[in-house]
Amino acid sequence: MKFQSQSAAMPYFIFALALFVGQIVFGLIIGLQYVVGDFLFPEIPFNVARMVHTNLLIVWLLFGFMGAAYYLVPEEAETELYSTKLAWVLFWVFAAAGTLTIIGYLAVPYATLADITGNGLLPTMGREFLEMPTITKVGIVVVALGFLFNIGMTMLRGRKTVINIVLMTGLLGLALFFLFSFYNPHNLALDKFFWWWVVHLWVEGVWELIMGAILAFVLIKVTGVDREVIEKWLYIIIAMALITGIIGTGHHFFWIGPPEYWHYLGSIFSALEPIPFFMMTVFAFNMVSRRRREHPNRAATLWALGCAVMAFLGAGVWGFLHTLAPVNYYTHGTQITAAHGHMAFYGAYVMIVITIISYAMPIMRGRPNGNSRQAQTVEMWSFWLMTIAMVFITLFLTAAGILQVWMQRVPESGQALSFMATQDNIALFYWLREISGVIFFIGLLTYIASFFVKGDAVEVAE
Amino acid sequence: MAERFTKSMARNIYLGGSTFFILLFLGLTFDTMQAMPERDNRENLTESVANGKLLWEENNCLGCHTLFGEGAYFAPELGNVYQRRSMGNDEAFIGYFKAWMNAMPTNVPGRRQMPQFNLNDQELEDLAAFLKYANGINTNDWPPNVEG
Known part of the structure; x- marks a missing residue:
């Protein structure tokens, strides 16, 4: 470690x-509730467990991003962190706020949580992924401001590399759009329109x-390739x-109220969204094949x-699969969306955080x-277990989604199966997904x- | 990449491209906001509807259901539930809705369960009003059929 404060x-x-x-x-709990509907009911209803599942994901990724920034910004800037103490204080504030929020979700009905946290004063709760009480949201803003101040001051004191500037731009944008x-x-x-300004x-x-x-x-770090090439x-x-x-x-604006021209804009531009992800793949393999050292951390x-x-695959290919408006008309809000969400979050954000941790x-x-x-060796086993399990989760949900579209969406009114009748017909795939989920969990424990x-x-290889 | 393509060219594409598309997005947002009054059923946004929306949020309905396809995929779409269950009759819809909400949970072994939210009559009417209002938003003919 170059600097103690990292x-x-x-x-x-x-x-x-x-x-x-x-x-x-909690993912395993809701996965099981898809097929054993009354599992843990009424103690942990699906909506509560699902909210815990998604909110934990977002919060742990934020912890991962912050940890990544505290580690790499000082090293890139070639200076100690502006304040190690502030980093620790904010850690405890954020950890306490996050833990209390999750306890709140599980301990009392959601309406009670809304009531005791004063949601009526500034109602922000009950919207997907943003379910946390308003005061938790305020806490997130406070933590984010302190964090950005700490990272920003560190950057200003030291070398301003492209990596640091891009990371800082991303983190500033994250804080800005959260507002x-x-x-x-x-x-x-x-x-709904402006909710996507946060989420998308x-x-x-x-x-x-x-x-x-x-x-x-x-x-x-692991390839020793020239910084100029990587920054480009x-x-x-x-x-x-x-x-x-x-x-x-625009691909989110198709069916929630905005005018139809978003069908063209959203389809065309989101069809191009796989390009940066494809470039990332080419980039990573290219750099590793041009490596100038054999880093012992394989x-x-x-x-990476x-x-x-x-x-x-997850964000690019599975995103493209259902992003064109005429396709999305049938697939919107089905298990195909869930399939894409799982692999995209795992591939892009879970794996990048594990990369920097590793x-x-x-x-x-x-x-x-x-x-x-x-x-x-054990870590690489966990890589394959989790990654292959996630591929299967995605494939089973995609199969479930295709059948759901076929039974529930494609036929005319009167001919189409109802939502619940469709769910019964595709239960097999939910069972297979749950089994894959157990394997994912084994992979995580292995990790x-x-x-x-x-x-x-x-041994030092160089 | 070829040496001709320099880092500063890449940086300029990033800065120029992102600035251009941010401005375009803001312009399109402005245009969309001009178009929304004709589409978003705001003339029917009563106090009862607003309260219904708050109830929708404070009971985390989106944790199981979808609304215009957004939410969880565990329970039926409700953006068009008014169309599906009302037969075009408000009284029938409110009656159906109240009976449904009060019958929850079914406690049928092994079946998905909807919690009992303990809403009073006025609250149920507000929530029903919110769902009727949502049904009136122009969603470009989505969903494809009445099943949502």
């Missing part, structure tokens, strides 16, 4: 992984900047991400390559050359176990 990333990474385990436990979560008009169509402009906009910056950082790639990837992704927001390299491939964690634990060979595998210290 270790501020450690608690963020550890807490992120703990929440990841929680996310998957739209406070705008919740009575007008449902306007509510995060995951298909500024988060891609964060992802690109982290990927570029790790690739510089980074610029052109994020250029394509924003050129396609901003107007690509697990980190595997995660896997991330690029899975992001392209690279940085051994260094912070005093193993500059990566974990022992034995520990890396966690890899942190505790001892073994021989790695």
Whole structure:
């Protein structure tokens, strides 16, 4: 580790992984409720468990992004972090706020939580992914401001690399667009329109900047390829991400009220959205094949390559599958959407956070050359278990979605099966998805176990 | 990439491209906002509807259902439930809706369960008004059929 203060990333990474385990436990619960409808009812109804599943995902990814920033910004800027103490204080504030929110979800009915947190004063709750109480949202803003101040001051004091500037731009955008979560008009169509300014402009906009910056950082470290080359790639990837992704927001405006011209804009631009992900794949493989050193942390390299491939498949290919308006007319809001969501989030954002953890964690634990060979073997097993399980989850949900479209959406009114009748007909695929989910969970536990595998210290390869 | 293509060219594409498309997006948003009054059924946005929307949110209905295809995929689409269940008659819809909400949960073993939300008569009417209002928003003929 070049700078002592980079270790501020450690608690963020550890807490992120703990929440990841929680996310998957709740994923297994709701997966089972799809086929055993009254499982855990009324103690944990589906809507509560689903909210815990998605909110934990978002929060642990945010922890991961923050940890990544605390680790890589000082190293890129070649200076200590502006304030290690602030990083620790904000960690505890965010961890406490997150934990209390999840406890609130589980301990009382959602309406009661809304009541005791004063949702009536500024109603922002009850919208997908933004279910947290308004005061939690305010807390997130406070933590984000303190975090951006800390990272920004560090950057200003030191070397201003492209990776740092791109990461900072992404993080600023993340904070900026989150502010739209406070705008919740009575007008449902306007509510939905600007809700996408948070959700889409995060995951298909500024988060891609964060992802690109982290990927570029790790690739510089593990391949030793010239920074100039990597930065050029980074610029052109994020250029394509924003050129396609901003107007690509239009693919969410097809059926929620806005005018029909979004059908053309949304279809054309979002059909181009796979390009930056494809470039990321080419970039990652190109850099690794042109590597100037054999970095002993092979697990980190595997995660970086896997991330690029899975992001392209999940976000790129599975996104394209249902993004054209005439197709989306039938697939919108079916299990095909769920299939895409699962693989895209895993491939792009889960895997990029694990990539930086896999690279940085051994260094912070005093193993500059990566974990022992034995520990890396276990970690690579977890890579394959989780990744292959996610491929199968996606395939089974896609199959379920195609059948759902066929039975429920394509026939005329009167001929079409009802939603619930359709669900009964596709239950087999939900069972298969749940089995894949169990394998994913085994993979995750294997990953966690890899942190505790001892073994021989790695020799310096260079 | 060829050496002719320099880092500063890449940076300029990023800065120029993203600036252009951000401005275009803002312009399109402005245009959409001009078009929305004709499409978003705001003339029927009563106080009862607004309260219904708050109830919809504070009971996390979207945690199971979809509304215009957005939400969870565990329970039926409700953006067009008014069309599906009313037979074009408000009284019939409210009656159906109240009976449904009050009958929950069914407690049929193994079946998906909808919680009992303990809403009073006025609240149920507000929620029904919200669903009727949602049904009136122009969604470009989505969903394809009445089943949602």
